Amino acid sequence: MIFDKMVEFDYEQLVFCHDETSGLKAIICIHDTTLGPALGGCRMWNYETEEEAIEDVLRLARGMTYKNAAAGLNLGGGKTVVIGDAKKDKSEAFFRALGRYVNSLNGRYITAEDVGTTVADMDLIYQETPYVCGMSESYGTGGNPSPMTAFGVYMAMKRTAKEAFDDDSLEGRTIAVQGVGNVSYSLCRHLHEEGAKLVVTDISQEAIDRAVNDFGAKAVGIEEIYDVEADIFAPCALGGVLNDETIPALKVKAVCGSANNQLLEEDKHGELLQQRGIVYAPDYVVNCGGVINVADELQGYNKERAKSKVEGIYDQMDKIFNIARRDRITPAVAADRLAEERIESMMRVKSTFSQNEITPLSRR
Numbered sequence: 529m530i531f532d533k534m535v536e537f538d539y540e541q542l543v544f545c546h547d548e549t550s551g552l553k554a555i556i557c558i559h560d561t562t563l564g565p566a567l568g569g570c571r572m573w574n575y576e577t578e579e580e581a582i583e584d585v586l587r588l589a590r591g592m593t594y595k596n597a598a599a600g601l602n603l604g605g606g607k608t609v610v611i612g613d614a615k616k617d618k619s620e621a622f623f624r625a626l627g628r629y630v631n632s633l634n635g636r637y638i639t640a641e642d643v644g645t646t647v648a649d650m651d652l653i654y655q656e657t658p659y660v661c662g663m664s665e666s667y668g669t670g671g672n673p674s675p676m677t678a679f680g681v682y683m684a685m686k687r688t689a690k691e692a693f694d695d696d697s698l699e700g701r702t703i704a705v706q707g708v709g710n711v712s713y714s715l716c717r718h719l720h721e722e723g724a725k726l727v728v729t730d731i732s733q734e735a736i737d738r739a740v741n742d743f744g745a746k747a748v749g750i751e752e753i754y755d756v757e758a759d760i761f762a763p764c765a766l767g768g769v770l771n772d773e774t775i776p777a778l779k780v781k782a783v784c785g786s787a788n789n790q791l792l793e794e795d796k797h798g799e800l801l802q803q804r805g806i807v808y809a810p811d812y813v814v815n816c817g818g819v820i821n822v823a824d825e826l827q828g829y830n831k832e833r834a835k836s837k838v839e840g841i842y843d844q845m846d847k848i849f850n851i852a853r854r855d856r857i858t859p860a861v862a863a864d865r866l867a868e869e870r871i872e873s874m875m876r877v878k879s880t881f882s883q884n885e886i887t888p889l890s891r892r
């Protein structure tokens with residue numbers, strides 16, 4: 529059963545980690561290391577079943593292979609899921625036990641933050657392994673990657689606006705934002721500063737109030753966000769929000785947001801958006817600013833260099849939209865092709881023997 533799933537999308541390794549003292553139950557998944565060591569964050573979530581956790585880690589790890597490839601990084605794809613309540617189950621022992629498991633993979637996998645984990649958690653993991661990014665800035669790293677993710681989403685949104693409206697200015701545009709958490713609050717600041725009008729929703733009243741007070745956003749209900757008459761819809765909370773129910777309701781010309789895995793079924797729902805004349809900005813290209821930022825740490829973190837790479841998301845989106853138009857495919861399919869072609873061509877390059885293999889880790 530599990531091997532069937534691994535064979536379907538050619539996964540390399542799935543590691544189950546248990547530590548009785550701390551109660552750690554984690555699964556590390558390495559999808560593909562053609563481009564380099566697998567880098568992807570550690571998600572902590574109260575999964576109802578083990579099957580759900582396995583499904584999630586497989587899906588997220590494969591997503592990282594595509595994200596890292598499309599971002600031009602010399603890194604493969606992997607991810608960790610930790611089964612537990614991020615508000616109750618964390619302890620020093622918990623993350624140090626996880627750090628030891630990450631270390632045991634000897635650099636095949638590098639971890640970082642994801643939903644439910646923080647810079648402080650990465651600091652604990654760093655006590656046990658060098659194969660972690662996104663620790664406190666006092667270690668000479670980039671710290672919390674969310675502001676850089678947000679800057680990348682902003683760049684992607686500008687290029688998406690150009691595709692939809694033939695003008696990349698967001699001044700006067702109405703953006704419907706789903707979720708105003710870490711990434712999205714920073715994104716809203718960029719949008720507000722450019723003069724966009726914001727309509728927001730969140731399950732947290734505190735998050736809504738902050739956006740209303742700081743950016744003059746208009747608040748709407750959780751389900752109402754799909755019906756808002758706006759220029760762009762920005763999903764910045766959950767995966768699977770673009771589906772049979774929501775796509776017909778949308779009253780926007782484009783979708784561009786930070787959430788991972790926005791299309792419930794990639795081909796079907798990418799097509800459905802296209803049929804409705806809605807420009808879709810592929811999520812993993814839009815939100816790769818965070819991983820670009822943490823990956824920069826592997827070369828000795830330089831904020832200006834990282835920011836300039838994240839700014840390049842505008843040009844990457846340009847390439848994807850042009851391929852999509854030229855080949856009459858959806859932008860989601862165009863992004864996948866770009867990532868797959870890079871992995872294929874690098875595989876051929878790497879088939880030549882080299883005595884001094886250079887990986888991001890050899891610069892540490």
Ligand SMILES: NC(=O)C1=CN([C@@H]2O[C@H](COP(=O)(O)OP(=O)(O)OC[C@H]3O[C@@H](n4cnc5c(N)ncnc54)[C@H](O)[C@@H]3O)[C@@H](O)[C@H]2O)C=CC1
Pocket residue numbers: 643673674675677706707708709710711712729730731732735750764765766767786787788815816818819
């Ligand atoms: N933090 C980062 O650097 C990166 C984040 N992402 C993705 O971006 C998304 C947001 O990440 P963060 O801002 O870090 O997370 P976060 O947890 O800080 O923010 C998510 C926000 O969405 C809200 N929310 C949850 N369910 C909702 C619902 N049904 N309707 C409306 N709002 C809801 C939460 O209350 C929270 O305010 C996630 O999907 C994450 O995987 C992707 C790449 C990097």
Ligand SMILES: O=C(O)CCC(=O)C(=O)O
Pocket residue numbers: 567568569570595640641642662673788815816818819822
């Ligand atoms: O941004 C990070 O902290 C790590 C990368 C990652 O897991 C992601 O981009 O989803």
